[in-house]
Amino acid sequence: MNQETLERIHSSIRDVHDFPKPGIVFKDITPILADGELFRLTIDCFIDAIGEEKPTKIVGIDARGFIFGAALADRLGVGFVPVRKKGKLPWETNGASYSLEYGEAHVEIHKDAVHAGEKVVLIDDLLATGGTAEAALKLIKGLGGEIICIVFLIELLFLEGRKSLDADIRTETLLQY
Ligand code: AMP
Numbered sequence: 351m352n353q354e355t356l357e358r359i360h361s362s363i364r365d366v367h368d369f370p371k372p373g374i375v376f377k378d379i380t381p382i383l384a385d386g387e388l389f390r391l392t393i394d395c396f397i398d399a400i401g402e403e404k405p406t407k408i409v410g411i412d413a414r415g416f417i418f419g420a421a422l423a424d425r426l427g428v429g430f431v432p433v434r435k436k437g438k439l440p441w442e443t444n445g446a447s448y449s450l451e452y453g454e455a456h457v458e459i460h461k462d463a464v465h466a467g468e469k470v471v472l473i474d475d476l477l478a479t480g481g482t483a484e485a486a487l488k489l490i491k492g493l494g495g496e497i498i499c500i501v502f503l504i505e506l507l508f509l510e511g512r513k514s515l516d517a518d519i520r521t522e523t524l525l526q527y
Contacts, residue, residue, distance in 0.1 A: 351398045351524070355391045360525050362388060363504070377504050377527075379414060379475050392503065392524075393421050396473070399501050399522040405471040407431055407464055407495070411486055412438070412457070414475035418503065422473060431463040433486045444492055446485040457482065459489040466494030477502040477523060480511030487516055 362385065364378040382388050396418065409431045410419025416432055423430035436445065436456040443458040464470060470490050474483060483500060490497055497519050505511065505523035515521055 351395050352391075355395060356524060358388060359392055359395070359503070363525070377476055377506075379503060383417060389421070392418070393425055395524050396422050396501050396503075397425065399524065400471055400499060403469065403498050404428075405469045405498055407468050407470045409433055409459075409464065409470055409472045409486065409490055409495075411472070411474040411482055415473050418475060419473040422471075431459065433457050433459050433489060444489055446488045446492075448481040448485040450481065451479075455482070455485075457485050457489065459486075459493070461493070464490055464493040464495040468495050470495040470497050472497060472500045474502055476504040476506065477511040477521075478506050478509050480509075480514030483511070484514045484516075487519070 359382060362381045364381055366376040366378050369376040382392055405428055407429050408419045408423040410416045412434045420430050436458060439458050439460055442461045444461055445456055445458045447454050447456045472483065472486055472490065477483060487497060499520040499522055502523045503525060505526045507526050512521060
């Protein structure tokens with residue numbers, strides 16, 4: 351992966367303190383999206399991270415995983431599947447719940463979105479505690495998808511989100527904080 355590109359991506363991510371609540375440092379990736387060249391280079395980095403084995407579906411997590419995931423799917427010429435927050439998908443869904451710091455959250459996937467044996471890459475912008483990605487993995491596995499790898503732009507190492515994820519699935523992060 352191109353080190354210079356990673357440094358450009360790194361320096362364009364904006365830290366927003368106390369958003370959405372006090373104590374959180376929100377990693378704002380919108381400056382990457384607003385720079386056409388950098389957005390394209392970021393997708394190049396995701397393709398490098400995926401490696402040789404080609405997916406047949408990209409599954410993206412609500413909401414910034416949709417942006418990177420859809421661009422990645424278009425570049426690879428494969429389908430895109432959204433994993434959405436509860437109640438947003440219009441058709442029949444499978445759901446999975448996971449714990450938040452306070453309370454529970456729930457994500458859903460359309461029942462026909464991934465076929466048994468399909469090769470899937472799961473993508474999101476950021477790995478924090480790993481709860482959301484782990485729930486998304488459950489949904490993909492529940493439909494019989496074979497997960498090639500999980501890719502994130504950012505990993506917040508201090509939250510140890512990798513520990514929540516299936517250790518047998520390769521997890522790649524472009525930038526670590
Ligand atoms: P988690 O389930 O704790 O790994 O949270 C991951 C989800 O929350 C991802 O979809 C992220 O977009 C979002 N998220 C969590 N923490 C942050 C943060 N510090 N900055 C930006 N997004 C975050």
